Amino acid sequence: MRFCRDSVPEPAVRAVVTLVWPGRCAQLLSVWLRRRSRRCGPLTRSFSSEKVIQKDCALPNPSWSKDLRLLFDRFMKKCEDGSWKRLPSYKQFFSKNFQGFQTLYLDPSLVKGEERAQLFTRSFEDGLGFEYVMFYNDAEKRVLCFLQVGPHLQGAPGFVHGGAIATMMDSTTGTCACRAGGIAMTANLNINFKRPIPLCSVVVIDSQLDKVEGRKLFVSCNVRSVDEKTLHSEASALFIKLDPDKSLRKKS
C-alpha cells in the first residue's frame, strides 16, 4: 500500500507525523490537514501494489543492551493504564505526501536532497548511533528518553561527543514542547555538561514543560545514568510556536 499526496488518511498522517518527527514540530500538520480538508474534501485512501515499509525504530532490536530492554519493558507496562505512551519513530519523512505542509514554511523548489533525507537521530545502522525510545506522559507534560549511545557517537576517546548529547537533549525537549504546547522550533538550548558519558552506555533523558508564555515554551531536561547516581548533563530549552503564515526561509 502506498500513500499518495492528498489521499493519505488523516489518522495515518497524524500518527506518522507526530511520531516520525518527534524532535520538532509534530503538530504542524494540523494546519495543513485543515487546509487540505477544505481543498480536497473528506480524505480517501489510495491503494496500490507498491508497499511502503517504514520500520518503527523505537522498538527493541538485537543491538539493545539489557539495561535498555529493562527500561523499555518497565515503561511498556506503565503504558497499559494510559498514563504513559510510547512514541514510535521513523527514519524517513514522507516528503512527497507533505508538499502542502512544506509550502507552509519553505519554498519546495529550494529543497535539496529530500529524496535521500533522513532524520538525523535515525540515520545510523542499528546499534552504531542513537538507539532510543521515548515515552510521553500527558498529565505531567513530560517526556522520558531511554538512550543507548553507540560507538559512532564518539568525541573524546571512550566518551560520547558533546554534540550527540546536545542532539538528544534537543530531540527530547523538542518532543516535550511539541506534544505539550504545539508546533514549535528550538530558539535556545543551554547545556551544562557535568560528567562525560561512557561510549555504549545507557542513559535516561528526562524533560518537562515548565512554563508557557504566549508563543514561548520553556522546557528543562537532564541526563542521568540508569542508576540515577550520576548527573551527566542538564539543560534548559526555549521553543517558539511557529506561525503557519510565515516562511522559515524568510526573515520574520
Place this chain on the structure above:
Amino acid sequence: MRFCRDSVPEPAVRAVVTLVWPGRCAQLLSVWLRRRSRRCGPLTRSFSSEKVIQKDCALPNPSWSKDLRLLFDRFMKKCEDGSWKRLPSYKQFFSKNFQGFQTLYLDPSLVKGEERAQLFTRSFEDGLGFEYVMFYNDAEKRVLCFLQVGPHLQGAPGFVHGGAIATMMDSTTGTCACRAGGIAMTANLNINFKRPIPLCSVVVIDSQLDKVEGRKLFVSCNVRSVDEKTLHSEASALFIKLDPDKSLRKKS
C-alpha cells in the same frame, strides 16, 4: 606500516592526535608523551607489512559542492604565508596506540565498543552527513569551519536538525579552545538558533577564543550563510582545561 604502542614516533603522534581529534582535547597527548619518554627512552619507529590507511576527511571529495570547494581553495591560499593552517581530520582514533593516554582519564577495562568507535562528526558516508574542513589562525586564536550539511542531518523537513548544528558548534569551539588554550572539555554550550539551515547547503562557522580565566576558556561562535547575509545561529561556550591527575570517570 603500522604503529605500535610505545614505538610511535612523537611527531606522528602529535600530528595524528592534534588533528584526528580536533573537537576535543588534542594536546592531551603532551602529558602522555612526556611520561612515555621517561618510561621508554627515545622513541623508535616500528615497521611491519600491515598498513594503516587513515583518510584525511578534511580534503575535497566528489560530494563537495562548488561553494565548499571555493571556500576551501580560498583558504588554502591563505595558508601559504602561514597565517592560517588547515586542520586534517580522521574517522578513527588510534586507541591501541594510546592506552597510556587513555589511562590518564579512564579505566581502559571499562571502555566498550572501542574497536568500532568513530568520531561522531566523521561517521557518515561521503556527502550524507557532515562535510567540513577547519582552518586555524593562531594569531587571532580563531577557527573557521566550512560545513556542508548532508541529507542525513535532517530535523524539520528540508532543514538541518538543531542537534547537528550544536554538534558542529561544539566541535569548532572545542577545536578553538584546545588549539588556543590547551587540553579542555566542554562545560557549557549556550546556543541561540536564529534562522534554520536548509538541508544540503554550505555554512561558515566562525569561532574565537574570547577570554582565559585560570582553567576556564571562553569561546564564542556564530554560523552564517556563505554570503554572510544570514545569521543562522550563535553560541557561547565554556571549556575547562583537564587535570591529567584526575580521571574523567570519577567525581572530581
